[in-house]
Amino acid sequence: MNIVAKQIKLEIFKLSRRGRSYLGLTAMLGLAGLIVLGLAQGPPQIGGASPQGFATAGSFLNGGFAAWFMLRVTLLFFLPLFTCVVTGDMISSESADGTLRTLLSKPVSRESVYCAKYIASIIYTAALTLFMGTAAYIIGSIFLGRGSLTTFQAGTIIGAQGIYIFPETEGIMRLIGAYMFAALAVLSVGSIAFFISSMVSNSLGAIGGAMLTLIAFQIMGMFEFFKPINSFLFTAHMESWSGLFVSPIPWGQIFKSACTLCAYSAGFFTLGLIVFRRRDILS
Amino acid sequence: MDDIVLEVREFKKRFGAIKAVDGLDLEVRRGDIFGFLGPNGAGKSTTIRAMAGLVRPSNGEIRIFGHDVWRDRKKALSRVGMLVESPGLYRYLTGRQNLEMFAELSGGKHADDIKRALEITGLTDRADDKVKNYSHGMKQRLGLAQAILCQPELVILDEPTDGLDPQGMKEVRELIKNLAGECGITVFLSSHLLHEVEQVCTKVAVIHKGQKLADGKVSDILTKRSRIKITIDRTKDALTAIKEKGLSADISDDGCISVQIEPNSDAAEINSFLVEKGFRVSAVIPEKTSLEEFYFSIMGEYSGKADKA
Numbered sequence: 054m055n056i057v058a059k060q061i062k063l064e065i066f067k068l069s070r071r072g073r074s075y076l077g078l079t080a081m082l083g084l085a086g087l088i089v090l091g092l093a094q095g096p097p098q099i100g101g102a103s104p105q106g107f108a109t110a111g112s113f114l115n116g117g118f119a120a121w122f123m124l125r126v127t128l129l130f131f132l133p134l135f136t137c138v139v140t141g142d143m144i145s146s147e148s149a150d151g152t153l154r155t156l157l158s159k160p161v162s163r164e165s166v167y168c169a170k171y172i173a174s175i176i177y178t179a180a181l182t183l184f185m186g187t188a189a190y191i192i193g194s195i196f197l198g199r200g201s202l203t204t205f206q207a208g209t210i211i212g213a214q215g216i217y218i219f220p221e222t223e224g225i226m227r228l229i230g231a232y233m234f235a236a237l238a239v240l241s242v243g244s245i246a247f248f249i250s251s252m253v254s255n256s257l258g259a260i261g262g263a264m265l266t267l268i269a270f271q272i273m274g275m276f277e278f279f280k281p282i283n284s285f286l287f288t289a290h291m292e293s294w295s296g297l298f299v300s301p302i303p304w305g306q307i308f309k310s311a312c313t314l315c316a317y318s319a320g321f322f323t324l325g326l327i328v329f330r331r332r333d334i335l336s
Numbered sequence: 337m338d339d340i341v342l343e344v345r346e347f348k349k350r351f352g353a354i355k356a357v358d359g360l361d362l363e364v365r366r367g368d369i370f371g372f373l374g375p376n377g378a379g380k381s382t383t384i385r386a387m388a389g390l391v392r393p394s395n396g397e398i399r400i401f402g403h404d405v406w407r408d409r410k411k412a413l414s415r416v417g418m419l420v421e422s423p424g425l426y427r428y429l430t431g432r433q434n435l436e437m438f439a440e441l442s443g444g445k446h447a448d449d450i451k452r453a454l455e456i457t458g459l460t461d462r463a464d465d466k467v468k469n470y471s472h473g474m475k476q477r478l479g480l481a482q483a484i485l486c487q488p489e490l491v492i493l494d495e496p497t498d499g500l501d502p503q504g505m506k507e508v509r510e511l512i513k514n515l516a517g518e519c520g521i522t523v524f525l526s527s528h529l530l531h532e533v534e535q536v537c538t539k540v541a542v543i544h545k546g547q548k549l550a551d552g553k554v555s556d557i558l559t560k561r562s563r564i565k566i567t568i569d570r571t572k573d574a575l576t577a578i579k580e581k582g583l584s585a586d587i588s589d590d591g592c593i594s595v596q597i598e599p600n601s602d603a604a605e606i607n608s609f610l611v612e613k614g615f616r617v618s619a620v621i622p623e624k625t626s627l628e629e630f631y632f633s634i635m636g637e638y639s640g641k642a643d644k645a
Contacts, residue, residue, distance in 0.1 A: 056441075063437050070428050151424030155482065158388035158420055159441040160413040333351075334390035 056161060060169030061176075064143075068177060073142060077135030081185040084127060089119050089192045097122065113203035117224045119193025120186050121204050121231070121298070127185065128235055128291060133242040133267055134260075136181060140174040141246030141259030144329070148254040148336045157334055167329045171247060171322055178243050182236040186228060202227070204298040217298055231294040234311065238291040241317040242267050248325035254336045287317045339365045341490050341522045342387070346396035349382050349546075356382040358546035359396070364490075364524055364539075369516045371537035371554070372526040373631060379546040380526045381421060384494045387524075388420050389413065400490065414443065417488035419496055423479020427468040431459055431478050434467060435485060442486040453481040456511060472499040480508065484515065491515060492524045497532060505532070512536050534627035542634060549634050558625050564603045566593045566610070567619040574615050581609060594623070 068074045091097065092114045144167075147153040156166060202224025204217050219227060246263035253259055270288040273279040283289050290310035296303045342364035349357045357379040364370045374380050385391040386398050389409040398405045403412035425434050435450045454460045457477040467475065476499050483491055493512070497505040513536060515521040527533050533540060534554065541551035550557065565588065568574045575593055578585045583606070585595040595606060607620050 059440050063440060066437075067426065067429075070426075070433075072428075147424075150427070151422060152426055153424065154385075154388070154390060154420050155418075155424040155438065155479075156441070157390055158413065158416075158418040159438060160410045160416075160443070161441050162410060331392065333392060334385065 057165045057169055060161065060165055061172050064169050064173035065176060068139070068173060074139055074177065076138055077181050078184055080131070080135055081127075081181065082188050084131065085119070085123060085185065085189040085192050088123055088126070088189065089196050092119055092122070092193070093196055112197075113201070113218075115197045115200045115202075116190045116192075116194030117199070117202035117221065117228060118204075119197060120190040120228050121202065123185060123189035124231060124235055124294065128238065128294070129267075129271065129288075132182065132185065132235070132239050134264060136178050136239045136243040137246035137260045137263045139177050139181075140243035141250050141263060142256040143170045143174055143247060143250055145250040145253050145256040145259050148334070149256070151336060154334055154336070163330050164326065167251070167326050171244075171325075174243055174247055175240060178240045179236045182232055182239055186232040186235075190225075190228070202298075204295075206295060206299060217300065219298070227297045231297045234294040234297065234307065237311055237314045237318075238287075238294070241287045241291075241314045241321075244318040244321040244325075248321040248328075251325040251329040252332070285313075287314055290314055341366050341368075341401060342370075342492075342524060343399040344383065344387075344396070345399070347383065347386060347393055347398060348395035349379070349386060349391060350394045355546050357386075357543075360543065360546065360548055362541055362548070362551070364522060366489075366522055367516065367520065368539050369512065369523045369525065369537045371533035371540040372524065372543070373528075373530065373533060373540060374543040375635070377545075378543045380543065381494065382546075383543075384418075384420055384492060384526055387492055388418050390420065415489040417442075417483035417485065417491045419479045419483040419493045421494050422498065423475050423482070425467045425475060425478055425482075428466065430464050430466050431470070431474075431481075432463040434478060435463075435482055438482045439485050444486070446486065449485050449487065453485050456484065457481040458507070473501060473504050476500055477504070480511070484521075487519075488521060490522045490524065494526045495528065496525065497527070497529065505529075509536050530626075530628040530631055540627070542631060544635065544638055549638055550630075554627065557630055558627065560598075562625050563594050563596050563623045564606070565619075565621045565623050566595060566606070566617060567621075568593060568610065569616045569618075574610060574613075577610065577613050577615075578606070581606075 096114060144153065147156065157163065199221060201221055202219045204219075206214050206217065242263055245266050246259045249259040249262040250256065267288065270286045274283055274286060274288055290313045293307050293310035296307045340363055342362070344360055344362040347357055347360045348355070360379070360383060372380055372383070382391060386393055387400070387405060389405045389412070392406055400412040400416055405412045426437070429437070432450065432454070435453060439446060439450060454463050457480050459474065459477055459481060462470070462474060467478065470478065476496070480493070480496055483493065496512070497508050500508060509532060512523055512525065516523050525533065525537060537554055539552065540554050540557065542549045566574070571587060571591060571593060575585055575587060578593065578595055583595055583597070585593055588594045597603065597606070603620050603622060607617055610617050
């Protein structure tokens with residue numbers, strides 16, 4: 054096993070031993086339970102596309118809908134927050150605890166340490182996102198049952214509007230795709246936290262910095278004034294996953310959004326690497 | 337040249353306008369136990385951090401086993417064990433898990449190395465406890481254990497006895513002597529404890545405000561600064577005569593004359609000189625200078641020069 058693979062293994066081992074890593078998983082499990090409990094009482098209000106505005110026969114509330122709804126309500130805040138709690142802590146906490154000092158006094162390159170930590174962050178982000186979807190689907194299926202996937206498009210993100218109903222298997226496939234896209238979206242915020250983490254010794258600064266960027270970009274997206282640059286803001290692309298729940302799927306837009314999100318992640322990864330390679334470790 | 341294990345050349349480090357280290361030169365040879373002394377803020381920790389590749393030199397270079405630490409860190413650090421300041425350990429892992437992890441990064445997880453490091457540092461019984469439950473002294477021992485893992489050829493220790501009780505300090509001193517003696521490991525030791533350095537080290541360097549004030553073999557330094565105490569009549573006249581001979585001397589609190597003698601000079605020669613001058617010498621007692629006296633004397637000399645400047 055080469056040294057980078059060894060380091061990735063060690064980073065995942067460290068993540069598995071830290072209580073903080075389980076904070077997001079526990080929170081997502083709790084949120085899934087909360088959503089299923091809410092759905093069991095009746096359909097939710099979804100932006101301008103309230104299902105109460107339509108005449109529906111039978112129940113569309115099931116495990117698939119719970120997973121879809123979970124993604125819709127957590128992607129813009131909760132999921133990035135719990136991702137940043139870990140990615141923003143990856144380097145800064147080691148710097149604060151002095152373990153970075155011990156780690157970097159070993160015969161390993163700074164680049165390999167940084168890359169191993171980033172790859173571990175990607176794995177954690179993907180695991181958290183997929184865990185969230187799986188938890189919502191399983192809890193929803195247990196308490197609400199299974200069946201066709203019904204989704205509601207409010208038209209704000211990808212322009213589509215209305216109700217879309219998919220057979221169960223197709224719905225699951227679309228959910229898997231949506232959650233994979235969501236992991237990409239959340240990683241872009243996580244990468245900002247990781248970048249800040251490479252510069253500071255306080256993980257709160259890294260988490261707060263990334264979340265402030267997320268909120269600031271979301272606010273900018275609400276104003277006409279910022280419209281010319283809106284398509285360059287990663288927040289404008291985070292909800293493109295909803296395109297996977299219309300027919301036909303707007304692949305072009307989803308691809309463009311995925312590329313923008315990847316560019317953000319790659320950009321902040323590279324910036325962080327440049328900083329980390331040259332930084333004096335004084336803590 | 338092959339004998340040189342650690343080489344610091346014209347090393348300078350600035351943090352903004354502050355000069356932490358200003359043109360430091362050091363040379364550590366195979367088998368040395370090298371003491372690195374200086375007051376707080378002298379630049380010791382910055383120098384050691386640069387040796388670990390944690391700090392980028394503003395100027396100059398640091399080479400370990402001939403490899404530049406900043407440019408070729410993997411080769412430079414491959415045979416080095418380090419304890420840089422207080423040990424940075426994963427509190428949520430056990431002592432053994434910490435060692436396994438650092439061993440992996442140092443070239444391979446060898447159960448025997450870990451077992452040996454735990455035995456040497458006396459942590460075998462507590463190896464499977466989480467580090468957050470360790471006392472300060474135990475953390476210090478674990479820090480030492482990770483430094484001596486994987487059979488390094490050079491061990492760099494920054495205040496290794498910090499936080500240890502007297503028994504622990506003694507054990508660490510013995511450990512350092514054993515590392516150098518039985519294992520043939522070169523040791524670079526930074527410490528505030530002059531008594532400890534004097535007992536353990538073969539060579540020493542003193543730095544202050546980022547500059548080297550003195551270095552050399554401990555035995556040479558102590559001889560160079562050794563003094564004799566002379567009990568004599570007409571003390572003031574004798575002192576004048578000794579000073580006229582070009583020797584540095586003063587009258588000590590007990591009324592005797594304390595003379596600093598050169599490394600090769602003979603106390604008997606000074607005795608003969610005084611007797612020929614008609615003084616009655618009652619006693620000539622050699623006084624061994626301690627490293628502490630040496631340290632404070634050169635610090636005093638530095639302060640004197642600085643005041644004049």
